[in-house]
Amino acid sequence: xxxxxxxxxxxxxxxxxxxxxxxxxxxxxxxxxxxxxxxxxxxxxxxxxxxxxxxxxxxxxxxxxxxxxxxxxxxxxxxxxxxxxxxxxxxxxxxxxxxxxxx
Numbered sequence: 001x002x003x004x005x006x007x008x009x010x011x012x013x014x015x016x017x018x019x020x021x022x023x024x025x026x027x028x029x030x031x032x033x034x035x036x037x038x039x040x041x042x043x044x045x046x047x048x049x050x051x052x053x054x055x056x057x058x059x060x061x062x063x064x065x066x067x068x069x070x071x072x073x074x075x076x077x078x079x080x081x082x083x084x085x086x087x088x089x090x091x092x093x094x095x096x097x098x099x100x101x102x103x
Contacts, residue, residue, distance in 0.1 A: 004039065007032040023066065026055040030073055042081050049074040063101045068094050 011032055014025040033048030053070035060067050075090035 001039075003035050004032070007035050021055055021059055023056065023059055026052045026059070026070075027066075029055070030070055033077065034073065037077050037080055040080075042077060046074070046077045046081075049077050063097055065098075065102060068097055 007028065011025070011028040014022070014028050018025050029048050030052035033045045033052060036042075036045035036048060049070065053067065053074055056064065056067040056070050071090050071094045075087045075094070078084075078087035078090065
């Protein structure tokens, strides 16, 4: 719970200073999602990971490494919920894009 409170506080500060759409703010959104996932708060974790992914897609593009990282984090959240098909689909998309664009 302490980690969650800290992440929320830092996120609020980033949103205030940088704005909700800033890449650094979106990193905090994703980190909060990971904390929530570790606490088995999957619904909220998924919402945070989706927010980070959608924001990064808009700000950085769908092929940017940080966007692909967000996809992988969302896949992890799906995996934690035993949503294997959704997790696999995202992971395949990440791997194919990384291979095509970043290698």
